[in-house]
Amino acid sequence: MSYTEIALFSCPNQSFDYAIPKDLAVEVGDYVEVPFRKSTASGYVVRKKENSAFAKARPIFACDQKRRLPPELLDLARWMAQYYCTPLSKVVLGMIPSSVTKKVEEKPEIEFYLLQTKESTRQEICQLRTKFPKRGELLERFLQRSTWKASELSQYRSQIATLYKKKWIGKRTLFSIEERMQNQEYFLTTEKQLTEEQATACKSITSGLDRGTFQVFLLHGVTGSGKTELYLQSAKRARALGKDVLVLVPEVALTSQLIEKFRSRFAEPIGVIHHQRSLKEKSADWKKIQEGSLHIVLGARSAVFAPLKNIGLIIVDEEHDSSYKQSEEMPTYHARDIAIKRGSQIGASVVLGSATPSLESYYKATRSKYTLLSLTKRATASSLAPVKIIDMGKEYEKAGGFTHFSAELLEGIKKRRVKGEQTLLFFNRRGYRTARICTKCSKPLCCPFCDLALTLHKKEERLRCHLCHFQMPSPRKCPYCGAVDEAKYQGFGTEHIERSLQALLPEIRTLRMDRDTTRKKGAHEALFRAFRSGKADVLIGTQMIAKGFHFPSVTLVGVLHPEKALFLPDFRAPEFVFQLITQVAGRAGREELSGEVLIQTHLPKDPLLHLAKEQQFLPFYAKEIAGREDFTYPPFSRMIKVVLSSPNPAELRRAAKSLHFSFEKVLREDSVYPITEPHHAKVAGRFRLHILLRTKNIGKTTAHLKALVEALETPRSLRILVDVDCISIL
Ligand code: ADP
Ligand code: ZN
Numbered sequence: 001m002s003y004t005e006i007a008l009f010s011c012p013n014q015s016f017d018y019a020i021p022k023d024l025a026v027e028v029g030d031y032v033e034v035p036f037r038k039s040t041a042s043g044y045v046v047r048k049k050e051n052s053a054f055a056k057a058r059p060i061f062a063c064d065q066k067r068r069l070p071p072e073l074l075d076l077a078r079w080m081a082q083y084y085c086t087p088l089s090k091v092v093l094g095m096i097p098s099s100v101t102k103k104v105e106e107k108p109e110i111e112f113y114l115l116q117t118k119e120s121t122r123q124e125i126c127q128l129r130t131k132f133p134k135r136g137e138l139l140e141r142f143l144q145r146s147t148w149k150a151s152e153l154s155q156y157r158s159q160i161a162t163l164y165k166k167k168w169i170g171k172r173t174l175f176s177i178e179e180r181m182q183n184q185e186y187f188l189t190t191e192k193q194l195t196e197e198q199a200t201a202c203k204s205i206t207s208g209l210d211r212g213t214f215q216v217f218l219l220h221g222v223t224g225s226g227k228t229e230l231y232l233q234s235a236k237r238a239r240a241l242g243k244d245v246l247v248l249v250p251e252v253a254l255t256s257q258l259i260e261k262f263r264s265r266f267a268e269p270i271g272v273i274h275h276q277r278s279l280k281e282k283s284a285d286w287k288k289i290q291e292g293s294l295h296i297v298l299g300a301r302s303a304v305f306a307p308l309k310n311i312g313l314i315i316v317d318e319e320h321d322s323s324y325k326q327s328e329e330m331p332t333y334h335a336r337d338i339a340i341k342r343g344s345q346i347g348a349s350v351v352l353g354s355a356t357p358s359l360e361s362y363y364k365a366t367r368s369k370y371t372l373l374s375l376t377k378r379a380t381a382s383s384l385a386p387v388k389i390i391d392m393g394k395e396y397e398k399a400g401g402f403t404h405f406s407a408e409l410l411e412g413i414k415k416r417r418v419k420g421e422q423t424l425l426f427f428n429r430r431g432y433r434t435a436r437i438c439t440k441c442s443k444p445l446c447c448p449f450c451d452l453a454l455t456l457h458k459k460e461e462r463l464r465c466h467l468c469h470f471q472m473p474s475p476r477k478c479p480y481c482g483a484v485d486e487a488k489y490q491g492f493g494t495e496h497i498e499r500s501l502q503a504l505l506p507e508i509r510t511l512r513m514d515r516d517t518t519r520k521k522g523a524h525e526a527l528f529r530a531f532r533s534g535k536a537d538v539l540i541g542t543q544m545i546a547k548g549f550h551f552p553s554v555t556l557v558g559v560l561h562p563e564k565a566l567f568l569p570d571f572r573a574p575e576f577v578f579q580l581i582t583q584v585a586g587r588a589g590r591e592e593l594s595g596e597v598l599i600q601t602h603l604p605k606d607p608l609l610h611l612a613k614e615q616q617f618l619p620f621y622a623k624e625i626a627g628r629e630d631f632t633y634p635p636f637s638r639m640i641k642v643v644l645s646s647p648n649p650a651e652l653r654r655a656a657k658s659l660h661f662s663f664e665k666v667l668r669e670d671s672v673y674p675i676t677e678p679h680h681a682k683v684a685g686r687f688r689l690h691i692l693l694r695t696k697n698i699g700k701t702t703a704h705l706k707a708l709v710e711a712l713e714t715p716r717s718l719r720i721l722v723d724v725d726c727i728s729i730l
Contacts, residue, residue: 003052004060006032007089008043015089017052021059029074031067032060044069044092046077067290069095070309072346079341083698084331085706085722091331095305097273097286110150112160112169114142124168135159137533142169144260152522189264191236192229192379201373202230206237208349208371209312216340218319218365219353221375222384222615223586227353228258229379231315232265234351235296239266243312243348247298248335250321250547256525257550258317259298266296273299273306301326304335304342311348314339318547319352319361320579322727332723336361355586355617356579359628360635362621385557385588385595387581387613391604392561404492404500404560409598412556413501417508417537421593423556425501425540426584427494428565430514431455434491436463436474440483444490445475451682457516458495468684497560498540513541546583555595557588562612563603568679570730571633574608578620581612632694634725640693640701641726642709643678645686646718655718656689662708663691670695679730686719692729 004026005015018034020026030045035058073095081088114121121139128136138156141148153160163169194202201219208215221227235245247262249255252274262270271285271294288294290307297306301324304314316324316336324335336352343350352361352370365372378384388408395406405413413423435444435453444453447465454463456474464471477484498512513527524544531539532551539545539554565577581599589595601609611620629636642659646652656675663672673692681688695701702724709720 003049003057004028004032004045005047005049005089006034006043006060007046007092008034008036008041009093010036010041012090012093013087015046015087017054017057019052019057019059020048024060024063025065026060026063027065027068029069029071031064033062034058034060043089044096046074046088046092067287070307072342073305073307075345076305076338076342080331080333080338082706083702084333084724085702085709086331094331095302097302109174111147111172111174112142112150112153112164113147113172114168115170116168118143121168132159135162138163139168145263188267189261191233191265192226194229194233195226195377195379197375197377198226198230198379201375202233204371204373205230205234205349205351209234209237209241209243212241212312212347214344214347214349216343216350216352216364216370217373218357218361218370219351219373219375220357220362220365220617221353221355221373222378223355223582224378224380224382224384225355225375226379227317227375228261231258231317231351231353232261234313234349235262235315236265238313238349239268239295241312242310244308244310245296245313245315246303246306246308246311246339247296247315247317248304248324248339249298249300249317250323252298252300255317255547256528262296262298268296269294271297271299271306273297273303301335304338311342311346314343314348314350316350316352317354319354320356320358321547322576325725325727327723327727328721330721332721332726334725337725356582357617359575359621359624363625363635382589382594384615385585385597387585387597387599387615389604389609389613390598390600392600392602393604395600404497405504405558406598406600409558409600410504412558412596412598413508413538414505416556420534420553421555422531422534422536422551422553423538423558424545424551424554424584424587425497425538425558425560426542426545426562427492427497427540427560428542428562428580429491429493430495430516430542431464431466431493432458432495432499433489434493436487436489438478438481438483439486439488441478441481443478443480445479445487449682449685451680455493456489458499467680494540494542501538501540508538509536510538510540511536513539513544515542515544518544543580546580546587549587551587553593554587555589555593557584557595557597559584559597559599561601562599563601563606563609566603566606566608568730570728571628571631572727572729574624577608578612581609582615582617585612585615637694637696638698638701638724639726639729640695640705641723641729642691642693642705643688643721643723644691644718645683645688645721646715647686648715648717649687651715651718652687652689655712655714655720656691659708659712659720660691662712663693663705666704666708667693667695667701669697670701692726698724 002020004018004020006018007015026045028045028048032045033040033042077091080091121143125136125139138159205217219227238245249258259272271289289297292309316339319336326333340350364370390406416423433456437444446453447470449470450465450467452467454465457464462471463474494512494514498510501510511527511531518524562577562581566573585597588597644652644656660675671694676690678688678690
């Protein structure tokens with residue numbers, strides 16, 4: 001009898017020994033069920049071995065080879081366990097969406113599909129437009145996609161009934177998950193004739209695919225330069241070669257347009273891994289990938305572990321986006337880096353796309369580690385929108401006091417409304433007022449569980465913590481000094497900006513998109529559609545509106561105080577601000593209509609804002625990379641952030657000191673920073689301390705680090721998180 005080490009979902013931080021019974025063929029990567037304590041548990045085999053230190057290792061009950069993880073993923077897991085200082089069992093289990101292990105119930109579902117031709121539908125829509133606009137809108141949807149589930153059309157109940165009665169649409173009941181997943185009959189679109197720049201880049205990628213060896217391409221293209229078209233055409237080549245394609249996007253809910261483009265270009269079904277989808281849909285897609293019946297998969301961060309068996313191409317869209325990094329949980333992996341690692345293991349081409357590549361990636365491209373492909377022009381006739389910087393100090397003088405909006409911005413919004421065009425307003429803070437201050441004791445009212453001032457949300461008339469779930473009505477009495485009715489409010493969020501705009505220009509219709517308005521499943525989609533179909537003149541939002549969206553009639557973009565983020569004491573702050581401005585500005589004038597961008601700021605002379613204004617990545621890069629080199633910041637070193645947390649501050653300090661001491665003793669070649677209190681020293685009732693490390697030999701450091709962290713004797717309530725290649729040092 002031989003033995004296995006098994007990672008169990010119910011206890012992920014260590015693996016357990018089990019014996020292989022004679023009648024069972026068990027391999028590494030197999031899904032197994034085993035006896036555990038007084039019941040049963042399930043998990044994956046991570047290792048096989050001849051002997052076990054446990055005299056009483058119990059036998060495995062059952063094994064499902066159909067759900068075996070590809071060996072390549074296990075190799076990747078082993079590498080990640082080392083690199084990210086995480087137990088192998090936790091890494092392996094983290095690769096599998098939790099939904100896959102849960103038993104899901106199947107309920108039948110109703111689906112509607114278009115019965116008429118596209119042409120006649122178009123004519124019908126024209127006729128309906130004025131008399132029955134909602135019915136027309138519904139038909140418009142059927143033009144985009146021929147099948148819709150009843151649950152997706154809940155707001156059109158009566159229109160559906162009418163269209164069904166008039167035999168415009170048919171109805172069927174889907175009983176199994178398989179039937180439901182086939183909901184992908186998009187009308188196919190044809191390939192675009194590539195521009196010269198696109199063609200050169202495309203040739204480079206496709207010849208890489210033809211060679212079938214590992215290669216990383218950095219596709220640096222200004223917004224609207226047609227990167228997506230290149231993704232589509234490269235994916236087509238990979239499929240023609242019989243290879244699978246994996247496409248990573250920062251957030252699936254924000255990139256529905258990319259998904260729709262893939263669906264409308266490929267006749268085969270496309271898998272989408274998305275946390276807002278229901279459990280049953282997710283596990284069904286995962287199983288299909290595992291069985292080998294899906295060959296193109298799109299998804300966010302965790303989709304990088306999709307068990308595709310024959311990947312030839314991995315695309316990482318918006319490669320600079322920090323949502324690819326898992327920072328709050330181990331392993332603290334970066335999906336872009338994992339994509340590259342995975343590509344190198346299996347000999348795939350990896351395409352990193354961005355208008356504002358991360359300094360790390362661009363640096364590698366200049367060092368010929370990656371192949372640089374540049375798209376400098378927009379693919380369509382439209383040109384990049386001119387950007388203007390507005391000094392808000394002067395605007396206050398003009399207006400005789402505080403205002404959110406410069407005269408030019410207000411004029412611009414009014415003008416757009418008259419022409420039937422639209423405006424985006426970007427401000428990176430949600431809520432109404434961001435602090436409630438007592439005028440007697442001058443203290444801001446903080447969350448009782450976090451080190452953060454509470455934000456007032458006007459619509460709900462509540463104060464909310466943006467770190468934990470705490471909320472309360474605004475109290476009359478200050479909890480610190482007891483003064484009654486002595487509160488004033490400071491700081492602004494998107495909700496305030498929306499209300500101020502409504503007060504100033506009552507005729508303007510607004511929509512707001514931030515984490516408050518998109519909490520519900522599908523809310524992104526709904527808001528996005530509403531704005532696109534012209535239900536509002538102005539869309540106000542946080543960085544959510546900066547990403548990926550394409551609104552043809554947006555011709556004015558207002559960026560309010562992007563310089564705020566520059567005050568963060570983080571070496572990546574300028575990079576973050578530059579990326580943000582470029583992304584937001586790229587939303588203006590993407591089709592025939594030309595656009596305009598206004599940046600309102602208190603720092604009208606800031607050199608970074610001027611670089612962002614010119615949308616000149618290269619000078620920005622040259623300036624930033626020189627600074628990084630001077631201070632040996634990444635990419636000239638690697639940073640690791642060790643985060644300790646505990647509800648008990650004394651215990652926390654003791655553990656941090658002990659760990660810091662051992663770091664200084666062992667990690668002699670690295671820079672060990674002093675213990676620091678982070679930006680938020682307390683979150684959800686737990687105090688936090690950081691130890692930052694900077695190293696030039698990451699492999700060696702993480703190996704030591706893993707041993708040191710494991711050797712530290714810690715009370716149960718203390719948690720240690722090792723954030724390798726941390727994005728933020730705060
Ligand atoms: P990016 O992803 O670089 O921001 P997109 O791929 O969204 O840019 O392209 C911007 C617009 O240009 C889209 O409307 C797209 O359909 C169009 N487009 C892309 N490539 C071409 C091409 N070769 N010819 C004509 N239009 C194109
Ligand atoms: Zn809180």
